[in-house]
Amino acid sequence: MPVEETRPATGHSPHGVEDLCEAAKELYARALSEGRVGVDEAVGTPCLMDFGLLQPAVTDLRWLEPVSPAVALHKLLRDAEKRIFDERHREARLTEAFEPLMRLDGPRTAPAESTAITVIDGLQRINLAIAKAMADAAQELLAVQPHNGRNLVSVQDSLERDQAFLDRGGRIRTLYQHTLRHSPAVVARYEILSGDAEVRTLNEVIERLLVIDRTVAFIPASRDRSVAVEIRHPALVEYLVMVFDRLWHMAVPMYPKAVQQPSVNGITPRQRAIAALLVEGHTDTAIADRLGMNVRTARVHIAKLAATLGSESRAQLGYLIGRSGILEEEREDERDQGRES
Structure with a gap:
């Protein structure tokens, strides 16, 4: 288009x-x-x-x-994201092509800040860079792990690496989405790990983020995560730590001690999160993407929410959500979780 x-x-x-x-x-x-x-x-x-x-x-x-308009906007935004992905991939290829030439040219043309931000292309190279940073670390790992269909494999692949880090006296804090609270792979991972590891969850999290010893961070630079950015600039790393801490204080504990979110008037916390996105005008697909579930599951929750509120149409559902006050309850719960943290 x-x-x-x-x-x-x-x-x-x-x-x-x-x-x-x-x-x-x-x-x-x-x-x-x-x-x-x-x-x-x-x-x-x-x-x-x-x-x-x-x-x-x-x-x-x-x-x-x-x-x-919502459907058209979503398609246009997806097209824009694809163009951004293509440009980032091209940027990574250019960086890779010129890297050996810059080494030949000597240090006179390489500024001191050139290693503060590094683009890494390819999953194997990304994993090697993370493994190297983790091998040199011994203090703290902050991780945001949004659900993307590959989590169930990746959470197991990093077990040995993370256990070695915990054995050196390190501390791990991880954020997932609520949809992974009962994932067998995620639950099994933290039953196997021993040491100072904590897990909390939110309805929505930011894209994948790793901050190691508050000195190096890794973030994705493409939608499929085949390109990443390694950040060693102190100000940027500090900013990412601050973002993580804000999310952590709003999140619900999952491990080692789980806190269960109560239903209110027959409406579950997940349905309240969906209600907030419905009122904002998001499509079923966008809601599923943001909350880490498939579209079919999202639609089941929407149908249950409509039945609970007595709605007979999508337009009426938005009106009933606003009148019910459940969004105010959702915001109050988030404030309470922040104060308890």
Whole structure:
């Protein structure tokens, strides 16, 4: 789907999706209001088709139907993410290509800060860099591990490395999403590890983060985590530690002593988290991604939430969520968890 600009057309100047022309805005608004517009009416606004805001009607090709703004926005953002990923991958390839040339050129062209941020391309290289940093560490590992489908393998792969770190007197603090509180692989991992290890969970966490001895941090630089950034700049590492600490104080203890979140008026904590995202206008797919579950599970929770509140439609569900006060209860729980921490 093109995002940068529309194709040229008579009487229609090319523009980006963020600068949608007035004619297109008016026609799209009417399409949303009436449910469709004629194909001939959209001739002067090709941007609506280019940006995925209108699509041919399945039953009658003489008409165009509007795509939900939330769905269209999600697709456009995914396209933007792909372009960013491609640029980061290209940046990593360029860094790799020029690295031997910079060594030949000598230290006169390499600034002292050049090792403060290093782009690492390839899972094997990333794992080797993390293993080396962990081998030299003996104080603290801070980790954020969002669910991405590979967690169940990765949590086992790092057991030996983390146990050696704990045996040297190190401390491990890890944040997961609530959806992993009962994951057999995650639970088994902390039953096997011995030493000073703590685990807490949140509805949502940031992308993967490792901070080792508060001197080096690793963050992903691509959506599939095949590219990472190693950070040794003290100010940046300190900032990431502060972010972790803020999340840690809001999180719910899971190990070594678990704290159970209570249901309120028949609505579970997970359903309250989903309710907050529904009110913000997120799609089922976006909700599932942010909470670390599959779309089918998210929809089951949405259906149960609707049944509990007596909702008969998606629009009514948003209204009933706001009227029920459950979002205020969710915020109060988070404040209480922060104070208890």
